[in-house]
Amino acid sequence: MNKLISIIIPVYNEEDNIERTFAELQRVTGAIEGYDFEFIFTDNHSTDGTFAKLVVLARDHENVRVARFARNFGFHKSVLTGYRLARGDAAIQVDADLQDPPSLFVDFIKKWEEGHDVVVGIRRKRIEHGLLVQGRKMYYRLLAKLDGPHLIADAGDFRLIDKSVIEALRRINDAHPYLRGLISSLARNQTGIVYDRNERLHGQSKFPIGNLIRMGTEGIIAHSRLPLNFAFYIGMLTPLLALVCILFFTISRLVWSTEWPPGLAITLVLILGSIGLNGLFMGILGAYIGRIYDQVRHRPTTVVSDMLNFDDVPEGVDDNSILPPDPRR
Numbered sequence: 001m002n003k004l005i006s007i008i009i010p011v012y013n014e015e016d017n018i019e020r021t022f023a024e025l026q027r028v029t030g031a032i033e034g035y036d037f038e039f040i041f042t043d044n045h046s047t048d049g050t051f052a053k054l055v056v057l058a059r060d061h062e063n064v065r066v067a068r069f070a071r072n073f074g075f076h077k078s079v080l081t082g083y084r085l086a087r088g089d090a091a092i093q094v095d096a097d098l099q100d101p102p103s104l105f106v107d108f109i110k111k112w113e114e115g116h117d118v119v120v121g122i123r124r125k126r127i128e129h130g131l132l133v134q135g136r137k138m139y140y141r142l143l144a145k146l147d148g149p150h151l152i153a154d155a156g157d158f159r160l161i162d163k164s165v166i167e168a169l170r171r172i173n174d175a176h177p178y179l180r181g182l183i184s185s186l187a188r189n190q191t192g193i194v195y196d197r198n199e200r201l202h203g204q205s206k207f208p209i210g211n212l213i214r215m216g217t218e219g220i221i222a223h224s225r226l227p228l229n230f231a232f233y234i235g236m237l238t239p240l241l242a243l244v245c246i247l248f249f250t251i252s253r254l255v256w257s258t259e260w261p262p263g264l265a266i267t268l269v270l271i272l273g274s275i276g277l278n279g280l281f282m283g284i285l286g287a288y289i290g291r292i293y294d295q296v297r298h299r300p301t302t303v304v305s306d307m308l309n310f311d312d313v314p315e316g317v318d319d320n321s322i323l324p325p326d327p328r329r
Contacts, residue, residue: 001037002036003034003035003088004035004036004037005029005036005037005038005092005105005109005256006038006040006086006087006088006089006090006092007025007085007091007092007094008079008082008091008093008094009021009039009041009042009044009082009093009094009096010044010079010096011042011046011050011054011096012037012043012075012128013046013047014096015049015168016047017098018050018053018054018057018096020098021096022057022064024098024102029102029105032105034092035109037063037195038063038064038086038087038088039065040067040082040085040086041065041066041067042067042069042079042082042085043067043069044073044074044078045071045072051306054066054308056057057080058309062309063309065085065307065308065310066306066307066309067081067085067304067306067307068304068305068306068307069302069305070303070304071181074179076177077301077302079093079157079179080177080179080301080302081301081304082171083161083276084169084170084317084321086166087314088163088165089162089163090160090161091160091163091255092108093157095157096247098155098198099119099198100158100195101195101198101200107193108121108159108160108193109160111160111191112160112194116162116189116190116191117162117188117189117190118161118183118186118189118190119159119160119191119192120155120186120189120191120192120193121155121156121158121192121194121195122152122193123155123156123195123196123197124154124194124195124196125194143182151181152184152192155192157180165187167260168186169183170315173298175279177292177301227284234277234280234281241273245270246285277320300321302321
């Protein structure tokens with residue numbers, strides 16, 4: 001009996017890519033012998049014709065399964081739900097824009113058969129602005145230093161994970177999942193494959209600078225207490241800096257006879273510095289407290305409004321997602 005590989009494709013407003021992406025995935029997987037494949041599309045509440053095209057695919061192909069969310073829950077939650085719905089012995093995530101080449105599926109599966117439970121694609125070249133590329137490199141290396149060597153630098157979301165890791169993801173209820181770090185932390189034998197990323201041909205990227213900064217912040221907060229430690233150490237330095245300011249104004253008055261308005265300079269420095277530091281530290285504390293608040297509420301990861309070609313749902317999915325009472329098949 002052939003092993004089943006689940007292909008996870010998160011989509012959001014990808015109507016121009018759906019048909020060509022599925023055709024390419026069919027072509028690549030059709031040439032891989034000895035394995036069966038299922039294709040799981042997680043639609044993050046697209047507002048264009050994406051879902052309509054997915055309905056047609058699911059109608060014409062029994063191995064195409066579609067889960068549409070009641071609203072946009074974000075990229076990581078969309079992917080996480082796709083993994084939880086997977087029935088395969090392993091699952092591969094690939095974006096609908098095909099910037100990550102499906103031709104690497106063969107290499108991923110080979111590494112998996114050799115005993116690796118997580119196989120990640122390591123981006124050697126990206127078609128992006130040079131400053132953005134360098135920013136990504138610096139961020140990934142910073143995150144690896146903060147959270148440990150299990151985070152591979154320049155590794156994206158294009159990966160294969162074993163069924164054992166999928167089962168662990170079903171048991172984890174994280175209100176703000178950062179999958180790159182989470183999956184790497186669950187891996188027992190991780191490896192990577194270097195490749196060059198393709199240029200996006202259709203549609204627009206769903207990750208402008210603002211979203212990238214937000215995802216980067218999520219990754220740091222999810223895997224490090226560095227911001228809290230930073231606030232602590234800066235808070236300890238503040239009284240010292242205040243003392244330095246006092247000495248500077250005192251010396252300038254006594255030695256250089258500088259005529260400062262009585263109390264004006266030091267008052268401005270202390271007030272502005274205190275306000276700035278308080279705002280910074282309250283923001284850092286608020287970010288962590290907000291995550292705690294979201295976690296203790298035990299809200300579902302996603303709310304699924306439509307399901308196509310799902311005759312069964314893996315055990316444990318209902319614990320973290322609200323599924324429709326009468327899914328369409």
